[in-house]
Amino acid sequence: MTLKELARLLGLSATTVSRALNGYPEVGAETRARVLEAAARHGYEPNVTARRLATGRALAIGHVIPLAEHQMINPIFADFIAGAGEVYSAAGYDMLLSVVPEPEEPSAYAQMAAQNKVDGVIVHAPKVHDVRVEMLRRLGLPFVMHGRDGREAPDYPFLDIDNRRAFRRATEHLLGLGHRRIALVNGLEAMSFAHRRRHGYLEALRAAGLAPDPQLMRTREMREPYGHAAAAEMLRMPDPPTAFLTASIIVAFGVLRAVREAGLEPGRDVSIATHDDVLSHFSLDGAPPVFTATRSSIRAAGRRCAEILLDLIAAPHGPQVQELWQAELIPGPSTGPALRENQHA
Amino acid sequence: MTLKELARLLGLSATTVSRALNGYPEVGAETRARVLEAAARHGYEPNVTARRLATGRALAIGHVIPLAEHQMINPIFADFIAGAGEVYSAAGYDMLLSVVPEPEEPSAYAQMAAQNKVDGVIVHAPKVHDVRVEMLRRLGLPFVMHGRDGREAPDYPFLDIDNRRAFRRATEHLLGLGHRRIALVNGLEAMSFAHRRRHGYLEALRAAGLAPDPQLMRTREMREPYGHAAAAEMLRMPDPPTAFLTASIIVAFGVLRAVREAGLEPGRDVSIATHDDVLSHFSLDGAPPVFTATRSSIRAAGRRCAEILLDLIAAPHGPQVQELWQAELIPGPSTGPALRENQHA
DNA sequence: GCGGCATCCCAAACCGGTTTGGATTAAGGC
DNA sequence: GCCTTAATCCAAACCGGTTTGGGATGCCGC
Numbered sequence: 192m193t194l195k196e197l198a199r200l201l202g203l204s205a206t207t208v209s210r211a212l213n214g215y216p217e218v219g220a221e222t223r224a225r226v227l228e229a230a231a232r233h234g235y236e237p238n239v240t241a242r243r244l245a246t247g248r249a250l251a252i253g254h255v256i257p258l259a260e261h262q263m264i265n266p267i268f269a270d271f272i273a274g275a276g277e278v279y280s281a282a283g284y285d286m287l288l289s290v291v292p293e294p295e296e297p298s299a300y301a302q303m304a305a306q307n308k309v310d311g312v313i314v315h316a317p318k319v320h321d322v323r324v325e326m327l328r329r330l331g332l333p334f335v336m337h338g339r340d341g342r343e344a345p346d347y348p349f350l351d352i353d354n355r356r357a358f359r360r361a362t363e364h365l366l367g368l369g370h371r372r373i374a375l376v377n378g379l380e381a382m383s384f385a386h387r388r389r390h391g392y393l394e395a396l397r398a399a400g401l402a403p404d405p406q407l408m409r410t411r412e413m414r415e416p417y418g419h420a421a422a423a424e425m426l427r428m429p430d431p432p433t434a435f436l437t438a439s440i441i442v443a444f445g446v447l448r449a450v451r452e453a454g455l456e457p458g459r460d461v462s463i464a465t466h467d468d469v470l471s472h473f474s475l476d477g478a479p480p481v482f483t484a485t486r487s488s489i490r491a492a493g494r495r496c497a498e499i500l501l502d503l504i505a506a507p508h509g510p511q512v513q514e515l516w517q518a519e520l521i522p523g524p525s526t527g528p529a530l531r532e533n534q535h536a
Numbered sequence: 537m538t539l540k541e542l543a544r545l546l547g548l549s550a551t552t553v554s555r556a557l558n559g560y561p562e563v564g565a566e567t568r569a570r571v572l573e574a575a576a577r578h579g580y581e582p583n584v585t586a587r588r589l590a591t592g593r594a595l596a597i598g599h600v601i602p603l604a605e606h607q608m609i610n611p612i613f614a615d616f617i618a619g620a621g622e623v624y625s626a627a628g629y630d631m632l633l634s635v636v637p638e639p640e641e642p643s644a645y646a647q648m649a650a651q652n653k654v655d656g657v658i659v660h661a662p663k664v665h666d667v668r669v670e671m672l673r674r675l676g677l678p679f680v681m682h683g684r685d686g687r688e689a690p691d692y693p694f695l696d697i698d699n700r701r702a703f704r705r706a707t708e709h710l711l712g713l714g715h716r717r718i719a720l721v722n723g724l725e726a727m728s729f730a731h732r733r734r735h736g737y738l739e740a741l742r743a744a745g746l747a748p749d750p751q752l753m754r755t756r757e758m759r760e761p762y763g764h765a766a767a768a769e770m771l772r773m774p775d776p777p778t779a780f781l782t783a784s785i786i787v788a789f790g791v792l793r794a795v796r797e798a799g800l801e802p803g804r805d806v807s808i809a810t811h812d813d814v815l816s817h818f819s820l821d822g823a824p825p826v827f828t829a830t831r832s833s834i835r836a837a838g839r840r841c842a843e844i845l846l847d848l849i850a851a852p853h854g855p856q857v858q859e860l861w862q863a864e865l866i867p868g869p870s871t872g873p874a875l876r877e878n879q880h881a
Numbered sequence: 882g883c884g885g886c887a888t889c890c891c892a893a894a895c896c897g898g899t900t901t902g903g904a905t906t907a908a909g910g911c
Numbered sequence: 912g913c914c915t916t917a918a919t920c921c922a923a924a925c926c927g928g929t930t931t932g933g934g935a936t937g938c939c940g941c
Contacts (some may be wrong), residue, residue, distance in 0.1 A: 193897060204921045209899060219919060239651045240594075241897035243585045244926045258618065266817040273603065280644075281760025285653070286633045290621025299625075306584045308630070333640040414816070414822035415789075440818050444760075444789055447825070451796040471759070473610040475772035481793070490607075495801050539928060549891045554929060564889055586927035589896045886939080894931075901924075909916075 197483035251285035253309035255291040274493025304330035313371035336502040357518040358391030369529035374407040418445020434462035462526035483526040485518035561838035596630035598654035603637040619838025649675035680845040702830040702863040703736030714874035719752040763790020779807040807871040828871040830863035
């Protein structure tokens with residue numbers, strides 16, 4: 192069923208039918224009603240491809256997922272995409288996903304722009320120095336960043352959580368429990384979120400008059416076995432940490448496993464705190480929290496980023512939206528007072 | 537830069553330029569070379585939307601992700617998508633993701649078909665009785681199923697792992713270690729993969745002359761807290777299981793957590809075996825395996841499904857591809873001989 | 882020298898919508 | 912009764928490609 196067929200059926204021109212369906216004022220109320228009724232009855236749906244070509248609007252949003260060297264796919268990705276996808280579907284937009292080797296990321300964006308495949312993109316996992324901002328500006332592709340680059344107040348729309356503050360608070364929480372040797376099992380510090388978390392951690396240590404121990408600071412892709420290996424190794428040190436702060440619940444589970452293997456009781460012998468993205472496969476309504484955590488839903492972030500981008504596309508010169516969310520600090524059973532004999536002399 | 541502009545630049549017609557670029561034989565070798573050179577020099581890229589409209593080919597593959605009632609997004613999804621996405625990108629196809637509430641899943645497919653948005657789809661997470669097969673046939677939308685419905689030999693292209701065999705072998709492995717009370721912490725059994733796994737488990741028990749205990753069989757969405765709650769509960773039974781078989785590494789981690797909390801040593805006091813999809817955030821090259829597992833990479837499955845679908849689209853009447861992969865049984869430290877005092881009298 | 886056959890290229894139609902610039906008709910004002 | 916204006920509707924152009932159905936040119940054989 193095409194527009195022309197529908198028009199012939201109604202004895203109207205394609206123009207009128209198109210206008211009737213799209214709510215233009217040039218068609219009479221009675222005609223419009225007839226058209227809408229007929230369209231519904233015949234299950235007419237306008238061909239998006241034709242519409243794209245005619246209007247120049249892509250009616251789609253792009254997400255470029257670069258595969259890093261080690262081919263890891265960011266675990267938070269699925270929940271974020273789910274959140275954003277809900278919004279797109281409700282708004283009649285398509286979601287275009289482009290999975291490319293990291294070196295081809297720029298060309299993936301360039302292609303989306305040159306071919307008008309999308310009306311905008313959401314930029315994931317910003318680095319401290321992120322070349323994509325400049326690139327997208329040159330391409331004239333509207334974007335919203337999930338996170339920020341290294342700058343405190345960038346000049347583009349973004350939604351970020353206050354990573355520095357979250358990790359400062361989490362560190363302060365551990366310090367308040369008497370911990371002095373606190374390990375930071377961080378994500379890759381080229382990523383601005385990890386960079387900020389480290390700064391929050393360092394700030395808290397400094398405020399407490401403690402010098403950071405490089406041996407207690409690790410940075411790597413956030414996988415479970417990484418958390419395990421890092422914790423196992425540190426627990427074998429002559430002067431082991433009494434608390435761990437990790438960048439992801441996945442890493443925290445790895446740390447927990449190592450703690451158990453060492454015969455230690457989490458929350459008593461060793462404390463573990465983490466950031467928690469509320470990933471759906473690690474959470475269950477009603478289940479008690481496993482870890483003390485700074486919590487912020489990545490799914491909600493996906494939803495909100497999508498909304499911001501759609502608004503931006505609808506009103507390109509509207510006010511620039513920048514949101515900084517505070518993570519909640521949720522107490523859990525994985526932290527407790529530092530044991531006397533473990534405390535630093 | 538449009539085709540027409542390029543044609544004018546070259547003093548050729550749009551027809552000739554189009555043919556030259558698409559490798560049709562009607563243009564001379566010298567002309568073709570000139571066209572290709574000019575296209576490259578000016579960075580010409582054909583507008584995919586226009587091409588879609590003209591050819592009727594969408595040059596895109598669709599994935600519909602239904603959000604279940606509990607809003608959980610399947611954790612294996614990210615890795616599968618990454619695998620498939622690599623193949624699409626390399627082949628010049630787009631990936632269209634549609635995230636919809638479960639009840640709207642049929643209309644999501646209908647829309648993709650009616651509007652010619654995609655050339656085919658990959659169907660995820662088939663149920664034992666799956667209505668999508670009939671629907672996609674009616675819509676005339678080519679598809680490849682990742683998994684199978686309840687039938688042993690369906691009449692559509694699919695890629696599945698031999699879930700029944702894998703779980704029979706895993707169960708036999710535990711039986712061989714002397715375990716008699718083996719718990720099955722399964723996924724949702726409306727899903728055909730979970731259904732088959734249960735049958736594999738039951739087959740092995742029956743072959744060993746054991747009657748299944750309904751108390752030891754759980755079925756639910758595969759989340760970490762589910763594994764934890766299920767195991768914790770069963771370990772409190774008067775006659776607790778001595779071994780757990782779980783449907784996902786995520787669930788296995790939950791079980792492991794409960795085992796540790798009960799003060800038991802995995803692989804000694806209690807055994808844990810699981811299926812392992814080789815999710816990227818749970819694996820790390822060189823790290824020793826955590827669990828004894830039936831292993832099959834979901835990422836590789838994503839790649840292969842994409843290949844099968846692209847082949848199917850290129851040659852709709854070629855031979856129907858149906859692949860059944862065997863999972864590897866990987867021994868790990870999480871299983872060991874059943875303790876005497878725990879053995880069933 | 883002429884018909885036949887490739888070879889190479891092009892004008893125009895087409896995909897299915899949207900949008901511009903009227904044309905037609907009816908209502909309103911004086 | 913005539914002119915203006917508003918209300919409706921339409922034909923045709925357009926978006927940027929692909930594809931059909933020739934047309935022109937050059938080479939061949941006889």
